[in-house]
Amino acid sequence: MDPNFSYNFPALRGKQAEKEYFVVMCPLKLIPKIFLFDEEEVPPQYRSQRILNKSRVPDITNYIVDQSKDYVFSSLTASIDGEIQFTPFTDEPNFKDLGKLSIALDSRFLINDGQHRRAAIEEALKIMPELGNETISVVFFHDEGLERSQQIFSDLNRHAVNTTSSIGILYDHRDQLSLLTKEIVEEIPLLKRYTEMEKTSLSKNSPKLLALNHIYNANKRLINKKKGALLTEEDAFNIKTFWLTLCNSIHEWEQVFNKEISPRDLRMISIAGQGLFIEAAAEVARSLIEQKPDTWTAYLTKFKDIDWSRSNEKDWKGRAFNENGRILKNNYTIRLTAIRIKSLIGIKLTKEEKDFDQQRSSMNV
Template identity: 60%
Template sequence: MNAAFSYNFPSLRGVQGGNEFFVAMVPLRLIPRIFLFDEEEIPPEHRAQRIINKSRIPDITNYILENSKEYVFSSLTASIDGQVHFQPFSDAHDFEDLGNLVVSLDSKFLINDGQHRRAAIEEALKISPDLGEENISVVFYHDKGLKKSQQIFADLNRHAVNTTSSLGILYDHRDQLALLTKDIIAETPLLERYTDKEKVSLSKNSPKLFALNHIFKTNQKLLGKKKGEFITEDEKTFIKEFWEVLCDSIVEWKQVLNKELNPRELRAHYVVAHGIFLEALGIVGNFLYYNHPTDWKEHIKKLSNIDWNRSNSKDWLGRAFGPTGRINKNNQTIQLTANMIKIKLALPLTEQEEEMENTLKQGV
């Protein structure tokens, strides 16, 4: 192979399953050049990855640009179809796996894992070319004819488990709403004791009452905010006071805190033990924040007078739970539950909420 017509990557050589692989540090500016990605040009038999979801790219791009001094990316994984030669820097036994990976210029590179990162890097470089001198690690596999590329993708993802959204919030130290949510939990005895910070849903026997992601989503609805948006001091004050008043207004929650009722019993018999209730309250709280800025606390306190028992099918059937009694949480049922709470609090429904109520009545 002519070294003048090749890529040269300082690399570390390893062996897995009896086959060589190589870990290289690649400048970001080279990523869009060597890893071309055009789904229309890649034959189906070589599409060893998911079809790219273009809606994900702006978020990843913004992550790079907004955290240019501290962003972190895991390695890309790629297959090489072409001539490959590894040149050790030294013949010494301890250094024989450290050297240059020489790849012919006419080789084809196919990303097995990391196509969204590749696309985001390309977009980030257009805005901030200086990032091109930074590096990302790439794990290369030699795959003649790209015959193994699909199997590589399958093997890489076979045991992959995505972190839960609750853990993502717990470990997020940049997002203002995530930080505020964690502060509220830490400062509120009921939430601090009974919030599961890892799971996104709780089993019927869980000793916890809430999942962190449910509280976070409730806060999003309370403020009408998306992840990453700025939160004012007034909004911070409101949301902290909201949870304080709420925890003091739900009688059943106080019974759990006082050990008069256990979480399992609450979950089995009351609507207030489920994420659908919290998120519905987020909608109601948002309405109060903008329409009752001075007396919203009085409305929240009236929640103590509502019958939250799941046996109260007149109010909650078709909203918080279905005919089988199973809690059914989706955008529609969250809104329908919020509608009933507003009705109980003598708050007016919006035109859209009225339409939902009419549709529900026609379906009964």
């Protein structure tokens, strides 16, 4: 193969299922030039995976640009339809799989895994062209006619399991709200003992009271900011004060901490053991901070006087749980529950809140 009419990469050669594959380091500036989008313009017979979700690209692009000194990407996986040639650098048996991969310039490249990263890299290079000489590892499979591309995509994703949002929060050392959430969990004894740090939902028999993502979502709702936003000192103070006050104002939580009742039993008899409850509480606290900045914590302490039990259908049926007693956590039920809590602690409702609450009887919760 003429090196003047080919792409040439230092490469490692491997073998899976009796077929060779190659791992190369590819400059970022080359990624948009050689890889086809697996999009509508690619004929269906060559389309190897789902259509690009363009809404995901800006977030990944911002990640590259904002963390240009600290970003991390896993390998792209691609198929090559064209002539290739691998030339070992040496004949030594231990190094025979280290060499140069030459790929004909007229070859077709198709990404099997990593199309959103590819699109984000292209957008990031428009903003920061200096990133072009940095590299990303690419795993190449030789696939003449691109007949195996769809199967490669299927095989790569068959056993893939997304990490839970709780794990994402636990391992995130960049997002300020994640850091603050973990700090609060570590500092407050009840949360430290009874927070599930990995799973996003609690099983019926879980010994934990809340999941880390429940606490994080409540914090986002409290300060009304998105993931990745910068926090002010006031934000941090309000979040810490909210949790300290709340943990001292829920009698059922004190019973759990004192081992008078198990988290399992609490979930069965009370809405106070649900993620819906703490997000509704955060919604209430946010309103209180806006309307009564000097006395908002005093209103939170009134939570002690509220009957959170599921048997209290007057307050929670059609709001926190449906006709069958099932709790459904969504923005609609969270808002309905927050509105009811406001009434119970003596906060005057707006006309909009009154109308919203009155509509619940005609809605399916």
